[in-house]
Amino acid sequence: xxxxxxxxxxxxxxxxxxxxxxxxxxxxxxxxxxxxxxxxxxxxxxxxxxxxxxxxxxxxxxxxxxxxxxxxxxxxxxxxxxxxxxxxxxxxxxxxxxxxxxxxxxxxxxxxxxxxxxxxxxxxxxxxxxxxxxxxxxxxxxxxxxxxxxxxxxxxxxxxxxxxxxxxxxxxxxxxxxxxxxxxxxxxxxxxxxxx
Numbered sequence: 487x488x489x490x491x492x493x494x495x496x497x498x499x500x501x502x503x504x505x506x507x508x509x510x511x512x513x514x515x516x517x518x519x520x521x522x523x524x525x526x527x528x529x530x531x532x533x534x535x536x537x538x539x540x541x542x543x544x545x546x547x548x549x550x551x552x553x554x555x556x557x558x559x560x561x562x563x564x565x566x567x568x569x570x571x572x573x574x575x576x577x578x579x580x581x582x583x584x585x586x587x588x589x590x591x592x593x594x595x596x597x598x599x600x601x602x603x604x605x606x607x608x609x610x611x612x613x614x615x616x617x618x619x620x621x622x623x624x625x626x627x628x629x630x631x632x633x634x635x636x637x638x639x640x641x642x643x644x645x646x647x648x649x650x651x652x653x654x655x656x657x658x659x660x661x662x663x664x665x666x667x668x669x670x671x672x673x674x675x676x677x678x679x680x681x682x
Contacts, residue, residue, distance in 0.1 A: 489621050492611055496629035498663045499565065499603045502636035504572055504656035507649070508598055509640050512589055522638060524588055529634035531591055532599035536626045539605045540619070543612040554613050555678035561606040562671030568603045569667055572660030575653070599633060610670070 487495070513521050539546075547557065611622045636643070644652065 487611065487614075489625055492622065492625035493628045493632075495666055496604060496607060496625060497632060498659050498666065499568065499601075499607050500599055500629060500633045501572065501656065501659055502599075502633040503643070503652060504659060505598050505637065506640045506643055506652055509594065509637055510644060512594060516588060520588065521641075524594070525637050525640075526634065528589070528591070528594035529599060529630060529637065531595035532633075533626070533630040535596055535600040536604060536608050536630065537623070539608045540612050540622055540626060543609045544616050547609070547613050553681075554610075555674045555681065557606070557610055557613060558670055558674030558677065560674075561603070561610050562667045562669075562674060564603050564606050565663055565667035565670060568601075569660045569663035572663065573657050575656070599630075599637075 509525065513524065516524060547553075608622070608626060611625070612619060615622075647655065
């Protein structure tokens with residue numbers, strides 16, 4: 487995987503445009519002047535979580551005795567499920583029962599930005615090619631920076647694209663993520679069969 491394809495994959499998984507309505511819903515009752523600092527803080531927390539997975543990935547895989555094909559297959563299945571949800575979103579509001587006040591870590595930093603699929607993708611990158619750790623760090627940094635920039639513009643983007651426009655973009659990204667998920671799954675199966 488090239489640096490650019492790693493950045494694009496992470497962006498598809500993190501889905502900043504698809505997260506705009508969720509961020510607007512979570513921050514609905516937060517004062518306007520507090521929204522930008524909260525988005526920046528949560529983006530930095532998500533960035534730290536992904537960097538942690540990048541740093542401890544190979545050690546964690548070794549500790550849990552997981553091999554690369556199993557991670558690739560599991561990551562492919564997880565990405566596929568995320569992609570299906572992006573293409574066919576549920577109508578219910580999963581943030582309706584959140585406590586009042588400013589959100590901290592959950593649900594903005596994780597699972598919306600640094601969700602299970604983003605963590606699995608980072609783990610997969612670093613386990614497949616651990617010698618490119620610096621490059622993967624650049625990919626995570628770039629993807630998190632772009633995601634934060636998009637989320638900081640959530641109000642103007644919502645006004646510009648509207649609900650239907652944001653949903654169309656999310657579904658398009660879901661289609662692309664489906665192809666990546668299937669490829670990841672097939673690569674894992676091929677590697678497993680080759681090892682056996």
